[in-house]
Amino acid sequence: MVEIDADVIALRRHFGVPADDARFRVLHADGVRWLGETQTRSDVLLIDAFGAEGVAHTLLDTDFHANAFRHLGGHGVLAMNLAGARESFAPHVARLLEIFDERVIAIPVREDGNHILFAFRDPAFTPRWNWMRSQAHALQARTGLDFPNLARALEAGERQGHAWRLAR
Structure with a gap:
């Protein structure tokens, strides 16, 4: 998950965002920029x-x-x-x-x-x-x-x- 707003990340439990693990993590970044720069596939x-x-x-x-x-x-x-x-x-x-x-x-x-x-x-x-x-x-x-x-x-x-x- 890429989230630009640190407050949303801080409230991740409230929004039902699971804890980071081997298959999932939250990045604090601009999603538009991240998607343009990443080489990974989903x-x-x-x-x-x-x-x-x-x-x-x-x-x-x-x-x-x-x-x-x-x-x-x-x-x-x-x-x-x-x-x-x-x-x-x-x-x-x-x-x-x-x-x-x-x-x-x-x-x-x-x-x-x-x-x-x-x-x-x-x-x-x-x-x-x-x-x-x-x-x-x-x-x-x-x-x-x-x-x-x-x-x-x-x-x-x-x-x-x-x-x-x-x-x-």
Whole structure:
């Protein structure tokens, strides 16, 4: 996890951020700069970058989206929280649709008006909805979390072209 705000790091327990270990650690740094400089690869990138007006404009003022694509491994997935006015996040959605060659699915978060965007690096990515549903039920049985609802939301978001609508 890369966090620019030392206060957020200090309150990591409050935000549910786990303790550092061999597989996870928190870096106090500018995520935009770090992503542009790092040579490491990740399977998943979780982006939750906000300023006073919504999604941070600095992401658009840099090569952040292209760097995120480069940073992901071959089957990597970017998940991004979108909040605020549509005008603040529509350019980010449009840029990700371009960089990820339209392999982007968005779903609404009905409870708070946010949207979650998933972008897939793999050029051969094609959602396998039947498989995903069966995996979602198995995960729910193991964890108690509502993965079947997430699978339904992803399928609906893809079929309805929600990402394209958000980009306009």
